Amino acid sequence: MHPEAEQNDSSGFYTPVGSRRKFFHWMTGIAASLIGVGLAIPLVGYVISPAFKRREQSWIDVGRERDLPVDKPKQLDYVTSLKDGWMETKAEKALWAVKQADGQVTVFSPICPHLGCGYRWEDSDRTFKCPCHGSVFDISGKVMAGPAPRSLDVLPTKIENGHLLVIYKEYKAGLPKAVEL
Amino acid sequence: MRLYEWLDSRLRLKPIRETLLDEPIPGGASWIYVFGSATLFLFGLQAITGMFLALYYAPTPDHAYDSIQFIEKEITFGSFVRGLHHWGASIMVVMIGLHMLQTFLYGAYKPPRELMWMVGVILLFITLVFAFTGYLLPWDQNAYWATQVGINMVGGVPVVGDFLVRVLRGGESLGALTLSRFFAVHVLFLPAVLIAGIVLHLFILRRVGPAGPWSDERAKLGSETFAPRQVYMDAVVMLALFMVVAALALTVPFDLADKANPSDTTFVPVPEWYFLFYYQLLKYVHGPFEPLVTWILPAAFILVVFFWPFIDRNPARNPAQRRTTMLAGSAFLMVVFGLLGLSLRDLYAVPRLDPSVAHGKAVYVQYGCAGCHVIHGEGGAVGPDLSYVADARPDREWHYRHFQDPQAMVPGSIMPSFPLTERELHDLTSYMLSLTQGR
Numbered sequence: 001m002h003p004e005a006e007q008n009d010s011s012g013f014y015t016p017v018g019s020r021r022k023f024f025h026w027m028t029g030i031a032a033s034l035i036g037v038g039l040a041i042p043l044v045g046y047v048i049s050p051a052f053k054r055r056e057q058s059w060i061d062v063g064r065e066r067d068l069p070v071d072k073p074k075q076l077d078y079v080t081s082l083k084d085g086w087m088e089t090k091a092e093k094a095l096w097a098v099k100q101a102d103g104q105v106t107v108f109s110p111i112c113p114h115l116g117c118g119y120r121w122e123d124s125d126r127t128f129k130c131p132c133h134g135s136v137f138d139i140s141g142k143v144m145a146g147p148a149p150r151s152l153d154v155l156p157t158k159i160e161n162g163h164l165l166v167i168y169k170e171y172k173a174g175l176p177k178a179v180e181l
Numbered sequence: 182m183r184l185y186e187w188l189d190s191r192l193r194l195k196p197i198r199e200t201l202l203d204e205p206i207p208g209g210a211s212w213i214y215v216f217g218s219a220t221l222f223l224f225g226l227q228a229i230t231g232m233f234l235a236l237y238y239a240p241t242p243d244h245a246y247d248s249i250q251f252i253e254k255e256i257t258f259g260s261f262v263r264g265l266h267h268w269g270a271s272i273m274v275v276m277i278g279l280h281m282l283q284t285f286l287y288g289a290y291k292p293p294r295e296l297m298w299m300v301g302v303i304l305l306f307i308t309l310v311f312a313f314t315g316y317l318l319p320w321d322q323n324a325y326w327a328t329q330v331g332i333n334m335v336g337g338v339p340v341v342g343d344f345l346v347r348v349l350r351g352g353e354s355l356g357a358l359t360l361s362r363f364f365a366v367h368v369l370f371l372p373a374v375l376i377a378g379i380v381l382h383l384f385i386l387r388r389v390g391p392a393g394p395w396s397d398e399r400a401k402l403g404s405e406t407f408a409p410r411q412v413y414m415d416a417v418v419m420l421a422l423f424m425v426v427a428a429l430a431l432t433v434p435f436d437l438a439d440k441a442n443p444s445d446t447t448f449v450p451v452p453e454w455y456f457l458f459y460y461q462l463l464k465y466v467h468g469p470f471e472p473l474v475t476w477i478l479p480a481a482f483i484l485v486v487f488f489w490p491f492i493d494r495n496p497a498r499n500p501a502q503r504r505t506t507m508l509a510g511s512a513f514l515m516v517v518f519g520l521l522g523l524s525l526r527d528l529y530a531v532p533r534l535d536p537s538v539a540h541g542k543a544v545y546v547q548y549g550c551a552g553c554h555v556i557h558g559e560g561g562a563v564g565p566d567l568s569y570v571a572d573a574r575p576d577r578e579w580h581y582r583h584f585q586d587p588q589a590m591v592p593g594s595i596m597p598s599f600p601l602t603e604r605e606l607h608d609l610t611s612y613m614l615s616l617t618q619g620r
Contacts (some may be wrong), residue, residue, distance in 0.1 A: 048255035
C-alpha cells in the first residue's frame, strides 16, 4: 500500500487521499480541458469557415459597346463560372443594357426588385414589365406602376477597349433600398 | 456541485459514480494499463474528426477528390482535421498493438478473461476493415489502385472469391457503387458494430475485473480504486497522444496523389504501413501456392489468435514460466517487423519524384522544348532525342552551362538560349539528369 494512501471504508480498496488526491483530480481536469480546447477551436473554425466566405466577383465581358443600339434596351448574355463549394458550375444570366444618346451605358439586374421574377422589355409602350405582379418600369428603371418598392437594380459597369464589362450582383427583393445579397 | 446534488437527489447518481470510478485494480494503478483507454480515446478522436470530415465530403467519383481538395485548401483547419483523422488511425493501430502486447505479456487473456480477448481480436479486425474502407474515400490514384489490389486479393479465396469480389465492388469494376458502399460501411455500419463491440469488451471487463500484475506478491498489495490515480494516468497519456497526433497533422503533409484514373495502369499503389508486412509477404509467393499464402495462412493465423486462450493452456501468467508462448510471440513479432522493414527498404529504394524534377519538366513544357526534342516518342525531331540524355551526358555542370549558352558547349548548335531564371536552369538540369534508362 502506498504511504499516503488510505483504506477506503466503503469498498475496502485503498485510494489516495488529501493533497495527493487533489493533484490527480487537477491533472485529469487539466489534461481533459487541454484536449477539449485543442479540438474545439479548430473544429469550430472548420464548421463556420465557408459560411461567411463572399463569392469572388470579377468583371465579365458581355460584348462590344458599339453593338448596343441607342435608347433601346438590349438583352446581353452573361456567362460566368460559379464556385459552389467543390463544384464549379457555369451560370448564365441575361442582363438588360441601355445605351443613352451620350454613350453612357446602364446595365440592369434581370431580377424584378419586387419579389424576384424576371421582367421583359415591351417595345410597343417602351416599358419594362414584370409578368408576375404587374410592376412597370420606364427605360431608366424608375417604377411607373405596380407593387415594386424601388427602381430596377443597376449593376456596376465599365468600358475597356470598347468592351462592356459587368459585375453581376444580386439584391434582396422587396426592400425600398437595394441591399446586396 | 449544487447542480450535481440536485441531479443526484433525483437520478440517484452515486451508485453509478461508484461503479464507474471505484473499480478495483489489483496491485494498484500502473502506466502499463493505459493502452486500452488510449485506444478508446483515439477511437473517439476518429469518430469526432470523421463526423466533421463528412460535413464536406461527397462520396461520388465525380466529387470525392474535389471535395477532399476543398477541405485541404479552402476550409480553415481543414488539412488539420483531415491530418488528425489520418494520423489518428495510424496511432490507433499502434495503441491496439501495444494493448495486445501488454495483454499477451501479462497473460491477461487466461481464464476467466478468454471472452475479453476474443472480443478484442474481433475489434482489431473491425479496425482494419475501417482502415481499408477509409483508404478508398479520397479517390486519388493511391486510393483507387491500393483498393483494386486489396479487392483482387479477395478474389484468390477458393470457390467464393469471384462472388466476394463482385459484392465488394458492387459490380464488375471498381467505381461509383464501390465508393458509395465503402463510404456507407466506413461511416455508418462499422461504427455501429465497433461501438457494440467496445461495449461488450468493457462489459466483460467489469464483470471479470482487470487482471492486474502477474506476480502474486504485487497483487497482495491490495486493490486500488480506478479513480483518481489510474484515471489521471489515462488522461495524461491521452493528452500526450493528442499532442503527438496534432503535431503530425500540423507538420507532416499528407498530400493527395492525382485524381483516380482507372485507365492509368502504370501507377504503383502503396498500402498503409500496417498492411505492408502482408504486402511484402505476397512478393515472395507465385504460382499454385499463392492462395496458400494469401488466404489459408492468414485465415489459419486469425483462427489461432482468436482461439489463443484455449490453445495456450498453461495456467501461469508470469512470462518466466511461459517460455514457449514467449518464444512464439517473439517469433511472430520478428516476422512481422522483419517483413515491414524489408517492405520499407524496398519502398524507399524506388526513387521518388524530386520536386525540382517535376518543376523542370514544367519548364520544359513551358518553353516549348518539345517543338524540337523528342522524349519517349513525343515531340519534334529537329534536335537530339532526349529520352535517355542523362546516360549520354551525366554531367550536371555541362547541362547547366549548355542551357546558358548552347553554342559555347556545342559549337554551331542551332539551339536558341532561353531567358531562364537561376531556379529554372537548376530544375531543368535536374529534369535532364532524371532521363535515364534506370539501373
